[in-house]
Amino acid sequence: MKHIILSLFAVATSAVAAKQPNIVFIFSDDHAYQAISAYGDARKLVETPNIDRIAKEGVRFDRCIVPNSICGPSRAMVLTGKYSHTNGFYNNTNSRFDGSQVTFPKLLQAAGYQTAIIGKWHLESDPTGFDFWQILPGQGVYYNPGFNRMGQQIKVPGYVTDLIADTSLDWLSKRDKSKPFLLMCQHKAPHREWDPPLRYLDWNKGKPFAEPPTLFDDYANRGLAVRDQDMSIEKTITEKDMKLIAPPQLTTEQATVWSAYYDPRNAKYLAEKPQGKDLVRWRYQRYMHDYLGCVKAVDDAVGRVLKYLDDEGLAENTIVVYAADQGFYLGEHGWFDKRWIFEESVRTPLLVRWPGVAKAGATNGSLTSIIDFAPTFLEAAGVPVPAEIQGRSIRPLLGGTTPADWRKSMYYHYYEYPQPHHVRPHEGIITDRYKLVRFYLPDVDYVELYDREKDPLELRDFSKDPAYAATVADLTKQLAQLRIDLKVPDPIPKQAYGGLFKAELGGGKKRP
Numbered sequence: 001m002k003h004i005i006l007s008l009f010a011v012a013t014s015a016v017a018a019k020q021p022n023i024v025f026i027f028s029d030d031h032a033y034q035a036i037s038a039y040g041d042a043r044k045l046v047e048t049p050n051i052d053r054i055a056k057e058g059v060r061f062d063r064c065i066v067p068n069s070i071c072g073p074s075r076a077m078v079l080t081g082k083y084s085h086t087n088g089f090y091n092n093t094n095s096r097f098d099g100s101q102v103t104f105p106k107l108l109q110a111a112g113y114q115t116a117i118i119g120k121w122h123l124e125s126d127p128t129g130f131d132f133w134q135i136l137p138g139q140g141v142y143y144n145p146g147f148n149r150m151g152q153q154i155k156v157p158g159y160v161t162d163l164i165a166d167t168s169l170d171w172l173s174k175r176d177k178s179k180p181f182l183l184m185c186q187h188k189a190p191h192r193e194w195d196p197p198l199r200y201l202d203w204n205k206g207k208p209f210a211e212p213p214t215l216f217d218d219y220a221n222r223g224l225a226v227r228d229q230d231m232s233i234e235k236t237i238t239e240k241d242m243k244l245i246a247p248p249q250l251t252t253e254q255a256t257v258w259s260a261y262y263d264p265r266n267a268k269y270l271a272e273k274p275q276g277k278d279l280v281r282w283r284y285q286r287y288m289h290d291y292l293g294c295v296k297a298v299d300d301a302v303g304r305v306l307k308y309l310d311d312e313g314l315a316e317n318t319i320v321v322y323a324a325d326q327g328f329y330l331g332e333h334g335w336f337d338k339r340w341i342f343e344e345s346v347r348t349p350l351l352v353r354w355p356g357v358a359k360a361g362a363t364n365g366s367l368t369s370i371i372d373f374a375p376t377f378l379e380a381a382g383v384p385v386p387a388e389i390q391g392r393s394i395r396p397l398l399g400g401t402t403p404a405d406w407r408k409s410m411y412y413h414y415y416e417y418p419q420p421h422h423v424r425p426h427e428g429i430i431t432d433r434y435k436l437v438r439f440y441l442p443d444v445d446y447v448e449l450y451d452r453e454k455d456p457l458e459l460r461d462f463s464k465d466p467a468y469a470a471t472v473a474d475l476t477k478q479l480a481q482l483r484i485d486l487k488v489p490d491p492i493p494k495q496a497y498g499g500l501f502k503a504e505l506g507g508g509k510k511r512p
């Protein structure tokens with residue numbers, strides 16, 4: 001009898017558990033798909049065996065679009081499943097997340113999940129919908145960072161990526177094991193200024209990193225916006241980015257290790273004084289060493305979380321997602337940073353392991369988006385998806401089925417201008433093959449057409465080519481329809497643009 005009751009109990013528990021899988025959402029900041037070995041970039045910049053494991057045991061998405069490619073707005077879109085113009089968080093300059101709106105963590109919490117967010121938050125207001133939160137203030141720092149732990153300021157010795165993993169594992173081990181959980185483990189790395197962990201200084205042993213074919217892009221065949229940005233390795237990168245100045249947060253002991261690597265190399269650089277293309281090349285090498293060193297620590301942190309799930313027998317009933325808040329330029333077009341509708345910026349890595357649902361080792365090229373995460377998690381938990389959510393669950397795609405009415409295009413809108421990188425506001429439509437984009441403020445108003453099939457590196461505007469007239473007309477019509485369907489306000493509120501209308505709006509808060 002006892003045996004039967006126990007079995008029934010086990011069946012009942014597993015039925016509930018199967019209905020409500022755990023969710024581990026690992027979200028890094030500015031992690032380019034080019035810097036994940038599972039994506040097979042031709043440069044082979046770095047090996048990421050732990051992140052690759054998620055791809056091997058799950059699905060790799062090759063066109064996950066961030067509809068407004070910067071940090072804060074991306075995070076707001078993930079939480080709400082809505083575009084910036086709907087959730088109200090447009091930019092990193094003066095937006096503040098309205099935590100009273102519906103988010104997927106709140107709905108999961110109401111459905112019985114334990115919820116936690118640990119790491120980068122970057123939405124100004126305090127997190128809502130979480131049983132536990134420990135977040136970096138603003139961008140946070142890499143070495144010995146401060147955290148806001150449920151409203152209490154703390155400072156923790158160590159390297160930020162390791163610490164975020166430590167706190168995540170600590171929370172997991174102390175959780176109420178009778179409930180399903182949502183863990184949002186959100187790394188600061190590999191965001192600028194790309195301070196690597198001390199254990200990965202000289203990780204490449206001086207071996208040079210391959211350059212992208214467009215490192216010396218001259219921006220011909222494109223309009224003013226592309227030429228007039230301020231995000232190039234040549235003009236924008238700082239001494240701090242280049243580690244010609246040490247980060248101030250290092251302890252004396254850490255500073256000794258840091259200096260042992262950087263000082264002799266910096267001395268050589270200062271003596272040789274590279275100029276022109278040689279200077280860009282030197283900076284690119286330094287950038288890649290540092291950025292990819294940060295990526296290696298993220299990969300370690302992912303490995304620790306996966307191991308915990310294995311050791312605790314949780315892997316089978318836990319969805320693991322790895323994604324970043326947008327893509328990033330690793331020297332393509334001579335750039336770092338993001339913001340653009342162009343591919344390296346707008347496409348974020350997305351890897352999903354979901355035993356029993358996601359086909360192991362599969363890849364998917366459909367247009368997906370970070371606004372799809374919220375409805376996917378809600379569906380997984382058996383929670384009805386609110387009608388106001390603008391994304392769509394990717395669950396069928398994980399099993400290899402793309403619904404016939406799956407989206408064929410994606411709306412894009414970037415607002416923040418002029419600081420920090422002087423990328424003009426632009427709006428556009430992204431399809432499998434094309435991008436039609438309109439740059440419209442403050443001193444420009446023109447359209448460009450990109451054809452990824454003919455021009456995969458996006459080096460040419462085809463909009464004036466008569467052979468493309470019908471395509472331009474068709475995409476213009478589709479973009480207008482998307483604006484209607486998605487209820488894009490007209491005009492866009494001026495505060496959406498950050499500093500652009502600052503004088504008119506009476507100033508704005510300066511962010512770190």
Ligand code: CA
Nearest residue numbers: 029030071325
């Ligand atoms: Ca970011």
